[in-house]
Amino acid sequence: MSKNIEIEIRGPLTKEKFNxxxxxxxxxxxxxxxxDRVLIDYSTFLEGGVxxxxxxxxxxxxxxxxxxxxxVGEWGxxxxxxxxxxxxxxxxxxxxxxxxxxxxxxxxxxxVRKSKVYDYKDIxxxxxxxxxxxxxxxxxxxxxxxxxxxxxxxxxxxVCKDLNLEIFDKKQFFEYIDKLNKESNExxxxxxxxxxxxxxxxxx
Numbered sequence: 001m002s003k004n005i006e007i008e009i010r011g012p013l014t015k016e017k018f019n020x021x022x023x024x025x026x027x028x029x030x031x032x033x034x035x036d037r038v039l040i041d042y043s044t045f046l047e048g049g050v051x052x053x054x055x056x057x058x059x060x061x062x063x064x065x066x067x068x069x070x071x072v073g074e075w076g077x078x079x080x081x082x083x084x085x086x087x088x089x090x091x092x093x094x095x096x097x098x099x100x101x102x103x104x105x106x107x108x109x110x111x112v113r114k115s116k117v118y119d120y121k122d123i124x125x126x127x128x129x130x131x132x133x134x135x136x137x138x139x140x141x142x143x144x145x146x147x148x149x150x151x152x153x154x155x156x157x158x159v160c161k162d163l164n165l166e167i168f169d170k171k172q173f174f175e176y177i178d179k180l181n182k183e184s185n186e187x188x189x190x191x192x193x194x195x196x197x198x199x200x201x202x203x204x
Contacts, residue, residue, distance in 0.1 A: 013135040029120035040108040101190035110188040
């Protein structure tokens with residue numbers, strides 16, 4: 001049975017701490033990926049808004065590969081959510097945007113992220129850059145539904161503590177999301193979508 005429960009903790013990073021962690025992980029962890037990602041988060045405009053949503057509905061493209069991803073469950077800095085994901089073929093992102101538009105998903109937050117991903121002490125750490133704005137980390141483990149999520153959360157928190165990492169509480173997390181939406185992310189409106197928009201803008 002595949003692991004489809006995402007146990008995740010996030011927190012802020014300064015540029016200096018980001019660089020320090022890169023140096024540490026390059027020496028002591030296994031690097032698994034570098035990701036250039038563009039995503040549309042439709043959930044911001046669904047009922048409940050940012051803070052009260054229990055469905056996270058996104059289209060994203062990572063290193064040129066498009067993906068439909070839905071996460072089910074409460075979010076807010078420290079979380080455990082069911083993750084459903086389907087990849088499609090390179091070059092199909094604009095088609096996915098059209099499909100979602102026809103299905104009624106018209107507005108979303110358009111986000112650009114760059115990340116370096118490492119396996120460190122059996123935890124996936126993504127060190128994320130919001131270009132021209134800020135940095136944060138995501139520490140994640142995948143679990144089966146029957147596994148002890150609270151035990152995993154405690155394990156991740158202990159490793160984060162050892163690394164002197166701050167962990168977002170809910171208030172801090174939503175304040176950061178709000179700041180990103182105002183200062184870095186942009187509103188995507190399907191009514192303004194033109195053929196091959198994402199291909200032309202981001203070379204996807």
